[in-house]
Amino acid sequence: MAFDPAAALAKIKARDAHRRRRIVEGPQDVQVAVDGRSLVNFCSNDYLGLANHPAVREAFRRGVDRWGAGSGASHLVCGHAAAHHALEEELAEFTGRPRALLFSTGYMANLGVVSALAGRGDAVFEDRLNHASLLDGGLLSGARFQRYPHADARALEAALAESRAETRLVVTDGVFSMDGDLAPLPALARAARSGRAWLMVDDAHGLGVLGGEGRGTLEHFGLDETEVPVLVGTLGKALGTFGAFAAGSEDLIDYLIQRARTYVYTTALPPAVAEATRASLRLVREEPERRERLHRNVRRFRAGAESLGFELGDLIGPIQPIVIGANAEALEASRRLGERGFLVSAIRPPTVPEGTARLRITLSASHTDEQVDGLLEALAAAVPQEA
Incomplete structure (x- = not known):
């Protein structure tokens, strides 16, 4: 039928x-x-009121004048402009990571990162109230996919203890988009460490908003790259523009460049968007x-x-x-x-x-x-x- x-x-x-x-x-x-x-x-x-900020608009206009309206290709063909590269370096410095990697959307970032880091024979553990993009990434990865009760680090710890997978990835929102509460990141980091798992945090709604310098939920809790090896953030919320990024070690980002399908097989963001985001990132830091x-x-x-x-x-x-x-x-x-x-x-x-x-x-x-x-x-x- x-x-x-x-x-x-x-x-x-x-x-x-x-x-x-x-x-x-x-x-x-x-x-x-x-x-x-x-x-x-x-x-x-648009938490900080930057989507229509004069300085961000002007940076976008200048970006179009210099780079044109589109990027023309994927990052790995000929679409990776100097504006993209500069923004990646500034995002890495802002988040306290060695490198950052731009994605065209937050959904694509989460699908690409999760599916690159876990596959058949691996295990992915996610908060039941995670954003749809995180849940879809876990389901599409081919790994054994398991949800734990919302914000329940003890349940996660128990699930990790039962896992026999060689590679284990714990995935959570930093701030949950529909409930507004914070993930218990210190407890999740301890559970991931004791369970020999990597912890990935999507801080879409924390970056620019939380922490003394606006560096997000990880700054709020005082966590670093050792405790949270994989950080994802979006540019279309507090930063007021469009796109997303992943941040982490040199090796992590190089691996994602090779294996994150939503990065490899899609057209790069327009460079003018990167220029606008550089302006909004400066405003986050300076104001x-x-x-x-x-x-x-x-x-x-x-x-x-x-x-x-x-x-x-x-x-x-x-x-x-x-x-x-x-x-x-x-x-x-x-x-x-x-x-x-x-x-x-x-x-x-x-x-x-x-x-x-x-x-x-x-x-x-x-x-x-x-x-x-x-x-x-x-x-x-x-x-x-x-x-």
Whole structure:
């Protein structure tokens, strides 16, 4: 029987799980034009407000003038420009690693790194709530794939003790994208070390945000390359541009150049994007007040939300989800916020587990006190709490 997309779509819609794209009619910012309306944006990953920063835009323009619009080929053919190489060196220095390697997207970075480091006969251990790209990387690697309960280092340690695989890879998010909590990296590092495993951390939502110098979750916990040999980061969140990278030892990066299929067999990022990212990386390093404003906004939002009766958990970063439960109720809450001028997405399965549909609220350094307070007022009306 042939696949029937109409029937499959009908089932998705019946579960209130159908998703549609919003049309954004201007640059990414805390105030955006969407479908003809001006809304205050509380669902972007542009945590430091760099996606539309004048210096980043100007670097992009200069990059196009010098390098053109596209790279023309993969990195290993003739697409690896001096701009790419300079960014890799700066990312390596920023993360405290000998080398870094650019990938075209975060999804491609995770697929490529995991599948290059583990294969048939090996074992991959992943947090149950890891990002889809990490889970897919483990599944596609051909290794024995095992999930451990969320943030449970003891369960991981027990699973590693039972493994007979020669090569073992532990994979986790640094900051979980839908829950906002931090992985217990010190405990995971100890478990990996005792279980003779490598630890890989995708710090997509920590880099630029956490740590005294914005170096991410590893800086927050005081961990180095010995404890976390494989680091992945994205450029399209706090850095405000596009793409991703892996960072590690000289040998690790050279091996990924040889064996990471999503690096070898795809066109390189436009060099102008690399130039824009170099500018945003300088801003991360030279303007720590951006992180300070972001965390001030997080504290302001959390204090107000908790006074309204919302349970947010112990979350220190810009991702502050409010779990609603049913898909239809989360959609309705998002719609009500939109009526009041606030853009907050309803996140539903399969992105999150069944029964945990939520409003994924994200804060930015660019939000004003008035915008944060306005969102709190709108939440009180759109998602009333029982007395």
